[in-house]
Amino acid sequence: MKLHEQVKTQKKELEIVDEWTNDLIRYLSLPKFQDDKYVNKSDIFSRIEDLKNARFRM
Numbered sequence: 001m002k003l004h005e006q007v008k009t010q011k012k013e014l015e016i017v018d019e020w021t022n023d024l025i026r027y028l029s030l031p032k033f034q035d036d037k038y039v040n041k042s043d044i045f046s047r048i049e050d051l052k053n054a055r056f057r058m
Contacts, residue, residue, distance in 0.1 A: 014055060021048050 001009070025048060028041050 017051070017055065021051060024048065 025045065028039070028044060033039050033041060
């Protein structure tokens, strides 16, 4: 695979990761999780933020 093809592939993969993490954030922001004591949303949001920050270091 040529370099420009690799760049296109990696860009598409990163777009998929961004879309997935945004979907997860929206899902966890639903009212059903507001009072749920079994879901540690702040920890999940923190890990998602770590993932996004790592993405920009690539």
